[in-house]
Amino acid sequence: NIQSNLSKIFRKLRSKGRLTEDDLNQGFDEIKRVLLEADVNYEVVNKFIEDVRERALGQEILFSLNPGQMVVKIVYEELVDILGKAKKEIFFKGNPAIIMLLGLQGSGKTTTAGKLAVLLKKKNRKCILVPADTRRPGAVEQLKQIAEQANVGFYEPDTDDPLEIARKAPKVAYINSYDTVIIDTQGRLHVDDKLMKELKQMIKIAKPSEKLFVADGMTGQDAVNIADRFNNDLDITGVILTKLDGDARGGAALSIYSVTGKPIKLIGVGEKITDMEQFYPDRIASRILG
Amino acid sequence: LSKSIAKDKIIISELEKVMLEADFGFGITTDIIDMVKNSSDKESAIEEIKSYLISILQSVEFKREFPKGKPYIRMFVGVNGVGKTTSIAKIAKSDKRNGKKVMLAACDTFRAAAIEQLEIWSNRLSVPVVKGSYGSDPASIAYKAAEEAIENMYDELLIDTAGRLHTNRNLMAEMEKIARVLKKIDSDFPQETLIILDASIGQNNIQQAEKFASSIPLSGIVLAKIDGTAKGGSIFPIVRDLKIPVLYMCTGEGLDDIVMFDPVEFVESIFP
Numbered sequence: 001n002i003q004s005n006l007s008k009i010f011r012k013l014r015s016k017g018r019l020t021e022d023d024l025n026q027g028f029d030e031i032k033r034v035l036l037e038a039d040v041n042y043e044v045v046n047k048f049i050e051d052v053r054e055r056a057l058g059q060e061i062l063f064s065l066n067p068g069q070m071v072v073k074i075v076y077e078e079l080v081d082i083l084g085k086a087k088k089e090i091f092f093k094g095n096p097a098i099i100m101l102l103g104l105q106g107s108g109k110t111t112t113a114g115k116l117a118v119l120l121k122k123k124n125r126k127c128i129l130v131p132a133d134t135r136r137p138g139a140v141e142q143l144k145q146i147a148e149q150a151n152v153g154f155y156e157p158d159t160d161d162p163l164e165i166a167r168k169a170p171k172v173a174y175i176n177s178y179d180t181v182i183i184d185t186q187g188r189l190h191v192d193d194k195l196m197k198e199l200k201q202m203i204k205i206a207k208p209s210e211k212l213f214v215a216d217g218m219t220g221q222d223a224v225n226i227a228d229r230f231n232n233d234l235d236i237t238g239v240i241l242t243k244l245d246g247d248a249r250g251g252a253a254l255s256i257y258s259v260t261g262k263p264i265k266l267i268g269v270g271e272k273i274t275d276m277e278q279f280y281p282d283r284i285a286s287r288i289l290g
Numbered sequence: 291l292s293k294s295i296a297k298d299k300i301i302i303s304e305l306e307k308v309m310l311e312a313d314f315g316f317g318i319t320t321d322i323i324d325m326v327k328n329s330s331d332k333e334s335a336i337e338e339i340k341s342y343l344i345s346i347l348q349s350v351e352f353k354r355e356f357p358k359g360k361p362y363i364r365m366f367v368g369v370n371g372v373g374k375t376t377s378i379a380k381i382a383k384s385d386k387r388n389g390k391k392v393m394l395a396a397c398d399t400f401r402a403a404a405i406e407q408l409e410i411w412s413n414r415l416s417v418p419v420v421k422g423s424y425g426s427d428p429a430s431i432a433y434k435a436a437e438e439a440i441e442n443m444y445d446e447l448l449i450d451t452a453g454r455l456h457t458n459r460n461l462m463a464e465m466e467k468i469a470r471v472l473k474k475i476d477s478d479f480p481q482e483t484l485i486i487l488d489a490s491i492g493q494n495n496i497q498q499a500e501k502f503a504s505s506i507p508l509s510g511i512v513l514a515k516i517d518g519t520a521k522g523g524s525i526f527p528i529v530r531d532l533k534i535p536v537l538y539m540c541t542g543e544g545l546d547d548i549v550m551f552d553p554v555e556f557v558e559s560i561f562p
């Protein structure tokens with residue numbers, strides 16, 4: 001567990017009894033390494049260490065009897081504290097409420113659409129999945145099969161214009177008494193101006209109460225650039241981090257939250273339609289700290 | 291004469307920043323800083339780093355030997371969503387254009403519409419695809435495809451597999467079985483196994499390469515999605531330590547968005 005892992009860093013310092021500011025800096029360098037190896041973004045790491053350093057010195061760590069232990073505690077608490085601010089529920093507004101899934105290619109949007117529907121069904125919501133990705137080969141069929149697995153509604157598109165689909169689907173959903181529309185969109189790069197513009201237009205048309213950025217939990221340093229762009233262009237309302245059933249440390253969680261300030265609502269932990277969990281800040285903090 | 295950047299904390303941290311932000315990882319970044327800390331200035335340090343990185347990438351190669359009288363089988367593996375299926379379509383197109391008789395095998399029998407996705411590509415390219423039903427054993431489809439490729443004298447068989455996390459022992463065993471079953475037909479099969487790595491993924495690429503390589507021999511890496519803003523630096527520790535060459539780079543979603551990997555160009559993109 002992380003307490004013992006970080007404790008290793010400070011064990012050598014603990015044997016010294018009292019820490020000098022130099023010892024403390026060495027300890028923080030080690031924490032920098034831990035965070036970088038966890039894929040937390042370089043600038044985010046530097047800012048985090050500065051904040052923790054301030055807290056540590058503020059708490060007169062240097063004069064405490066167990067400084068190593070205290071620093072470990074501060075680092076963990078600070079991480080849980082930051083990520084804790086990132087935790088929020090799915091927000092519904094309108095009838096039907098529109099949820100839009102967006103993000104990079106292959107991040108897990110289409111799969112997540114099914115998982116989200118299954119989760120919301122438990123809360124008595126009547127969901128319909130809308131395939132607004134008409135370009136990727138087999139994408140509409142993929143969402144259709146997922147809708148069948150989830151046993152929820154599926155909007156059969158009669159056009160291959162994503163904007164037309166976004167326009168028509170909510171009306172069809174309303175007529176058929178669905179209260180929740182989940183729109184799956186095509187994967188796109190944050191630097192693809194044309195596709196980002198298309199997404200902006202889709203948002204204007206569909207007016208979603210949730211614009212969820214679905215990001216691969218194994219994303220590295222680029223997580224800040226990607227998330228920043230999606231957030232600045234589209235004002236996302238939340239994040240879903242996927243593929244956290246692997247052994248990626250998930251530093252992207254801290255990077256994405258740090259740069260967007262938007263909540264991490266759910267995490268994907270497998271390929272099955274039931275493999276979605278709540279985001280627990282303390283669990284992710286432990287995972288990041290190794 | 292004793293001028294050295296080791297004394298200049300700003301230069302050292304600037305060099306570190308470029309490498310760390312490029313997903314090199316802490317380990318190799320530290321090694322490289324150690325290697326160049328006695329450079330006289332930043333420019334010469336960068337020159338030394340660049341030639342070092344190029345030498346790492348050029349130190350491993352994969353000699354492709356096309357056999358006479360049997361198909362050349364290439365298996366594509368990797369974690370979920372990295373670009374395996376799309377990369378197969380790209381390579382099928384270019385190899386067909388080069389006069390090869392190409393066949394595909396749809397060995398992802400798990401994911402929703404995985405077979406349909408590959409079928410659409412096979413139709414667009416007019417190359418046949420061997421498939422089976424969802425839930426069937428991927429190894430049996432690979433076996434059937436190899437037999438058919440041999441019988442109908444195909445030059446090349448490209449095998450698409452399901453995305454799988456290297457931490458899932460059952461799925462890794464399933465992949466090992468595909469390779470094992472092919473070996474039963476011919477000890478050379480598959481002659482090439484490529485792992486697709488997503489350039490936007492961080493240090494986990496290293497674990498992926500390690501674990502996949504310990505399951506089945508990897509001939510090379512396809513570095514996909516380099517058209518994003520990620521630098522793909524995680525390949526440096528992978529090539530240096532695992533000695534697996536990067537063979538292709540994928541630069542987009544279109545059929546022509548694939549290039550032979552160029553070490554010099556790649557290193558230049560990180561230190562322009």
Ligand SMILES: Nc1nc2c(ncn2[C@@H]2O[C@H](COP(=O)(O)OP(=O)(O)OP(=O)(O)O)[C@@H](O)[C@H]2O)c(=O)[nH]1
Nearest residue numbers: 105106107108109110111187243268269270370371
């Ligand atoms: N292990 C694991 N795999 C996942 C998870 N979420 C999605 N996947 C897999 O990731 C791959 C990509 O998922 P998709 O849902 O097709 O991703 P996408 O974002 O819709 O992709 P594009 O539409 O091409 O942008 C598939 O193999 C999914 O089964 C997860 O939480 N864990």
Ligand SMILES: Nc1nc2c(ncn2[C@@H]2O[C@H](COP(=O)(O)OP(=O)(O)OP(=O)(O)O)[C@@H](O)[C@H]2O)c(=O)[nH]1
Nearest residue numbers: 105106370371372373374375376453515540541542
């Ligand atoms: N921008 C960009 N997108 C890519 C590239 N290669 C693949 N993609 C996209 O990434 C997404 C996933 O590609 P797939 O080929 O389905 O990936 P996969 O590894 O077969 O996925 P699974 O079978 O679900 O594990 C699709 O939207 C592709 O169009 C690339 O080089 N650049």
Ligand SMILES: [Mg+2]
Nearest residue numbers: 109110133139
């Ligand atoms: Mg999709």
Ligand SMILES: [Mg+2]
Nearest residue numbers: 374375398404
């Ligand atoms: Mg695939």
